Amino acid sequence: MTAQIIFGIHAVENAVKSGQVTEVWILRESKNQRLNKLKQLLDKSEVNSHWVAPADLDKLCTEKHQGVVAKVEHLQIHGEKQLKEQLDTWQNPLLLILDSIEDPRNLGACLRSADAAGVTAVIITKNQSAPITAVTRTTAAGAVDNLNLFQVSNLARAIETIKQAGVWVYGTDCSERSQSLFQTDLSGAVAIVMGNEGKGLRHLVKEKCDHLIHIPMAGEVQSLNVSVATGVTLFEVLRQRL
Numbered sequence: 001m002t003a004q005i006i007f008g009i010h011a012v013e014n015a016v017k018s019g020q021v022t023e024v025w026i027l028r029e030s031k032n033q034r035l036n037k038l039k040q041l042l043d044k045s046e047v048n049s050h051w052v053a054p055a056d057l058d059k060l061c062t063e064k065h066q067g068v069v070a071k072v073e074h075l076q077i078h079g080e081k082q083l084k085e086q087l088d089t090w091q092n093p094l095l096l097i098l099d100s101i102e103d104p105r106n107l108g109a110c111l112r113s114a115d116a117a118g119v120t121a122v123i124i125t126k127n128q129s130a131p132i133t134a135v136t137r138t139t140a141a142g143a144v145d146n147l148n149l150f151q152v153s154n155l156a157r158a159i160e161t162i163k164q165a166g167v168w169v170y171g172t173d174c175s176e177r178s179q180s181l182f183q184t185d186l187s188g189a190v191a192i193v194m195g196n197e198g199k200g201l202r203h204l205v206k207e208k209c210d211h212l213i214h215i216p217m218a219g220e221v222q223s224l225n226v227s228v229a230t231g232v233t234l235f236e237v238l239r240q241r242l
Contacts, residue, residue, distance in 0.1 A: 016047060112140045172192065
């Protein structure tokens with residue numbers, strides 16, 4: 001399995017804790033308390049660590065690395081078969097389905113919100129979607145290593161599988177058919193489907209949803225960034241469950 005370079009304090013810290021990291025390069029001297037805390041974690045681990053100068057890190061990573069770069073094994077993502085097997089084992093699950101999210105930073109932000117909201121699993125599409133890159137991991141602030149991730153080639157079929165397991169599927173869409181997020185009972189087993197940044201939900205995916213919901217807007221702007229909308233929607237589900 002090939003390795004991937006990741007960067008950023010949160011991303012590397014969580015990857016170390018999950019046992020994904022094989023090698024780390026970290027600033028030799030730093031006044032950053034979070035970075036020094038990560039050094040202490042590395043001292044207690046068996047990870048191959050290198051204390052280096054800023055120029056060495058810049059050679060390894062051209063992004064804003066926050067003083068640390070690491071090498072990890074590529075993330076293990078489950079497929080549709082594993083999704084079907086696990087569905088019956090989840091009690092009152094909250095699923096997040098991402099339909100063709102193309103920006104790796106948007107994807108990372110959605111995953112960060114998913115982890116914070118206690119999502120049971122995240123399902124992403126294999127085609128027309130951003131891969132989980134180093135940028136995605138950094139934007140997700142380490143959430144990638146905490147989530148149960150699935151990737152499917154046929155999202156409409158996967159939604160049918162999810163519905164057959166007794167999970168209600170709610171697609172986010174600003175159409176006449178949709179109802180307010182805040183007037184919808186989301187306390188049971190639910191899956192939230194978020195659409196592409198520009199095009200929204202694909203037609204067939206929308207048709208497969210049990211219901212359509214939207215976030216009411218008080219201002220002139222009638223849409224939110226997909227990662228912001230994901231956070232708002234997931235935390236409304238969480239609020240109803242508390």
